Amino acid sequence: MNNAVQYGNANVYRVIDLDPFTLPLAFLFPGASIAALGAAATALDGVHIDARNGAVHLAVQSHLIRFAGKIILIDSCVGEHKPRPARPDWHQRSNSPYLANFAACGCSPDDIDIVMCTHLHADHVGWNTRLVSGQWVPTFANARYLMSQTEIDLRASETAHNPQTNHGSYRDSVLPVIEHGLVDIVKADDAIADGATILALPGHTPGQIGLEIATGGPSRAVFCGDAIHSPAQVYQPQWASAFCHDTAQAIRTRQMLLARAVADDLVLIPAHLRAAHMRIREKNGAMFSVFDA
Ligand SMILES: [Zn+2]
Numbered sequence: 001m002n003n004a005v006q007y008g009n010a011n012v013y014r015v016i017d018l019d020p021f022t023l024p025l026a027f028l029f030p031g032a033s034i035a036a037l038g039a040a041a042t043a044l045d046g047v048h049i050d051a052r053n054g055a056v057h058l059a060v061q062s063h064l065i066r067f068a069g070k071i072i073l074i075d076s077c078v079g080e081h082k083p084r085p086a087r088p089d090w091h092q093r094s095n096s097p098y099l100a101n102f103a104a105c106g107c108s109p110d111d112i113d114i115v116m117c118t119h120l121h122a123d124h125v126g127w128n129t130r131l132v133s134g135q136w137v138p139t140f141a142n143a144r145y146l147m148s149q150t151e152i153d154l155r156a157s158e159t160a161h162n163p164q165t166n167h168g169s170y171r172d173s174v175l176p177v178i179e180h181g182l183v184d185i186v187k188a189d190d191a192i193a194d195g196a197t198i199l200a201l202p203g204h205t206p207g208q209i210g211l212e213i214a215t216g217g218p219s220r221a222v223f224c225g226d227a228i229h230s231p232a233q234v235y236q237p238q239w240a241s242a243f244c245h246d247t248a249q250a251i252r253t254r255q256m257l258l259a260r261a262v263a264d265d266l267v268l269i270p271a272h273l274r275a276a277h278m279r280i281r282e283k284n285g286a287m288f289s290v291f292d293a
Contacts (some may be wrong), residue, residue, distance in 0.1 A: 002104035008217025017077030018060035058272035079126025118225030122169035150207025203250030
């Protein structure tokens with residue numbers, strides 16, 4: 001059984017699709033180096049980075065939340081049977097652990113009320129659909145899928161110019177759920193459940209959104225998508241990923257989020273974090289991350 005982490009009235013499970021997902025540090029964050037992390041490299045080594053080989057370890061996972069009488073799934077990973085020839089570890093996957101990991105949370109895909117896509121990159125929408133008799137059908141048939149209009153418009157227009165953009169994921173993982181009438185458009189400050197509010201996190205993609213939950217416990221929890229890829233960026237917030245749409249805005253959004261996390265003692269839950277969550281502390285003007293789950 002996949003054990004939930006409890007934050008006030010919210011129970012949160014990590015549903016792993018691919019872990020670790022390892023990328024060279026200087027590929028994910030152009031210009032980055034292990035040396036620039038200083039002492040933090042030792043603190044993060046093994047779980048979040050591979051200091052010796054200059055790599056970053058991420059998890060490709062969904063977060064399943066039971067809160068306010070709803071079951072909410074945040075992001076849907078890589079998926080199966082998707083043609084992703086540019087990325088061999090994502091290409092035509094089968095027998096992945098995802099659905100078994102999902103069942104270990106004590107529910108089935110049919111139980112999901114809300115699938116929230118923080119943004120529409122291929123590693124966040126894959127399980128939106130699955131292949132049945134040659135057709136892409138919604139995996140979460142009873143759910144409303146929440147997306148930002150900015151994201152849909154961007155991916156639709158990019159795909160019209162080049163169907164292979166973003167690994168072709170718009171056509172096989174987004175369009176089918178739109179065509180099934182399952183998508184609702186959300187924007188900043190919308191409440192998707194009592195106490196769960198959409199947050200704008202632009203930069204990594206123009207319409208990226210997060211979810212902030214007033215848990216009823218001492219801290220609010222913020223599911224922040226790819227506004228932070230790795231805790232290494234707590235120490236080097238100016239490290240933007242090679243996949244960020246607007247680097248300057250991605251950095252501003254991250255700095256805003258980190259500053260708020262310190263001020264409000266937020267529980268931060270980035271999409272790819274290889275831990276339940278992190279909190280951010282500040283000492284002598286420098287930020288650092290704490291993993292206390
Ligand atoms: Zn991602």
